[in-house]
Each structure stands twice: as C-alpha cells, then as structure tokens.
Amino acid sequence: MKRIIWTILAVFVMTLLAACGNSGSSNDTEQESGNEEEEIKALEVDFEVPETAEVGETVQLKASVTYGDEKVKDAEEMEFEYWEKGNEDDSTMVQSTNNEDGTYTAEVTFDHDGVYEMYAHTTARGMHTMPEKSITVGDGASGEEENSSGSEGHNHGNHHAEGFGMHFDKPDSIKAEEKTDLTVHLQLDDNPFEDADVRYEIWKDGSENHEYVDAEETKAGEYYAGHTFAEAGSYKMIIHVENDEGLHEHKEVQLEVTE
Structure with missing residues (x-):
C-alpha cells in the first residue's frame, strides 16, 4: 500500500514539474515574441x-x-x-x-x-x-x-550620392579647453545609414596641424565623438564617411571656439 502511495506521489510531482517547465517555456516564447515585435517597430x-x-x-x-x-x-x-x-x-x-x-x-x-x-x-x-x-x-x-x-x-x-543625407548637430557654443559633443546623423533613402566609418578632421584656420577624431555609432545612423579644442579661434572640420561598399562622402563645416 505504501509503495502505491509513493508511486502516486512521484507521478504527481513529475507532472507538476513538467507543467511548470511548459509554462516557463511558454512565457519565454511570449517574451521573445514581444521582443521581436518591439524590434520591428520603426x-x-x-x-x-x-x-x-x-x-x-x-x-x-x-x-x-x-x-x-x-x-x-x-x-x-x-x-x-x-x-x-x-x-x-x-x-x-x-x-x-x-x-x-x-x-x-x-x-x-x-x-x-x-x-x-x-x-x-x-x-x-x-x-x-x-x-x-x-x-x-x-x-x-x-x-x-x-x-x-x-x-x-x-x-x-x-x-552627396543620390539618397544620402548628412546632418551635423552644430553646437550652440564651443569653449576652449572644454569637451565638445560632435554628432552627425546619416541616412540613405530615408533610412538610418549604419555601420559606417566616420571620422572628424579638425584644424584651426591657418594651421597645418590636422587632428583626426574617430566617431562611434551610438544609435542607428548616429555617430558621436567628444573633442576638446585647445584654444579659441576659427576652426574648419571635415566629416568623412566611408563604408566597406566603397562609399566616401564628406562635408565641411566652420566652427567658432571662444575663451
């Protein structure tokens, strides 16, 4: 009799564990499905x-x-x-x-x-x-x-190439010896242009010393780098954009740095 009771209890426990496992798997599937739905939003x-x-x-x-x-x-x-x-x-x-x-x-x-x-x-x-x-x-x-x-x-x-767009978020003010955020947004055919190599080439007017600053893609199509200008004055900056498919775009902007 005891053997029968223990057998019934063992079957019950195994059934309960299987049900919990299926429930967890179902929840995981629902969560993955939810994440997929979130990812396809644009x-x-x-x-x-x-x-x-x-x-x-x-x-x-x-x-x-x-x-x-x-x-x-x-x-x-x-x-x-x-x-x-x-x-x-x-x-x-x-x-x-x-x-x-x-x-x-x-x-x-x-x-x-x-x-x-x-x-x-x-x-x-x-x-x-x-x-x-x-x-x-x-x-x-x-x-x-x-x-x-x-x-x-x-x-x-x-x-620029057909369908390519570049927008530089020009800072409202730039002060010497303070870190400045440099951000550019890229797109192609109205979609974020991802996985590009973006570099800022910066030099003060009249100087032959050009600095190169690599930007990091922080969001889809958005490329950021921080840079500190050593002294006040007028600067030029060329934004270079390249990718593995042979694209090479660039844009020149003028920047004024104050004390």
Whole structure:
C-alpha cells in the first residue's frame, strides 16, 4: 500500500514539474515574441510638401510622425531645414508647431525663384530620421544656375550620392579647453545609414596641424565623438564617411571656439 502511495506521489510531482517547465517555456516564447515585435517597430515620418509654389506664397510643411502603429505626439525634436539646391551650407532652420495629434507643421515663404531642398529633422523614441523633399518655386532654376550650383557644392565637398543625407548637430557654443559633443546623423533613402566609418578632421584656420577624431555609432545612423579644442579661434572640420561598399562622402563645416 505504501509503495502505491509513493508511486502516486512521484507521478504527481513529475507532472507538476513538467507543467511548470511548459509554462516557463511558454512565457519565454511570449517574451521573445514581444521582443521581436518591439524590434520591428520603426520611427516613420510622412513628410508632406507641395511640389511647386509661387514666390511669396505661404507654404505649409507638414510631418506626420509614427512609431509602429502609435502616433508620436511628444517628439524630442521636430524642425525643418531648407536651402536652395546646391547651397546646403546656407540653410535655414524652422521650428515646427506640435499639433498634439502626431503631426507637426510650419509655414515658410520663398523670396525668389529656385529649386529648394529640405529635411524634416525628427528625433523620437531614441531614434533620428530626416526625410528629404524638394519644391520648385516660381520658374525654378535655369540650367546654367543648376550647373553652377552643382559645381560649387562639389568644390566645397558637400555634394552627396543620390539618397544620402548628412546632418551635423552644430553646437550652440564651443569653449576652449572644454569637451565638445560632435554628432552627425546619416541616412540613405530615408533610412538610418549604419555601420559606417566616420571620422572628424579638425584644424584651426591657418594651421597645418590636422587632428583626426574617430566617431562611434551610438544609435542607428548616429555617430558621436567628444573633442576638446585647445584654444579659441576659427576652426574648419571635415566629416568623412566611408563604408566597406566603397562609399566616401564628406562635408565641411566652420566652427567658432571662444575663451
């Protein structure tokens, strides 16, 4: 009789342990599935810009921001940047209005004919994206102007491959002997450009001593490095971007360092 009781107890314990194991496995599967769902979410920006406009006309720029199926109503950054084609160094930044429904808008006007390009800089949920659009104002640019602008952009090292975008977060102020954050965002065809080799080449105006600082990819498409400028003055910096597929892009920026 005792043997039967012990046998029943042993079977019961084994059944209980098996049930717990299956439950744990099920929970693990559910957790993995949840992680997979989290991983496939992406920050998406639907950037709406009219194809054409007249000189002096008020133009609305609109960005609808989503993260998966969620409307992003609290983006950390949402601003528009525009410039005349071939003259990206002379760009204008415009803060957007948060409509608190996942959309962000701004109004701009253009004072002369031309083709203008623009980014919708968006940072949210730890990611950054900057979809690009263009608009033709008035009669647009003549062939001669386009050729001239394209040549100038190339001479300054700011002519990029089709679909490639580069945005440098220019510091509001830089002080000598203090660490400065240098961050650049890269994208290709509106997607973060990952696994690139990014290096900052820095030198003071008039100096032959160039410093090279390697940047680290801290987020998808975001590359960071810290640098301390030894003394005040005007500096130039070239951002070099390369990858294993043979891409080589670069952009030059001017930096002012104060005491």
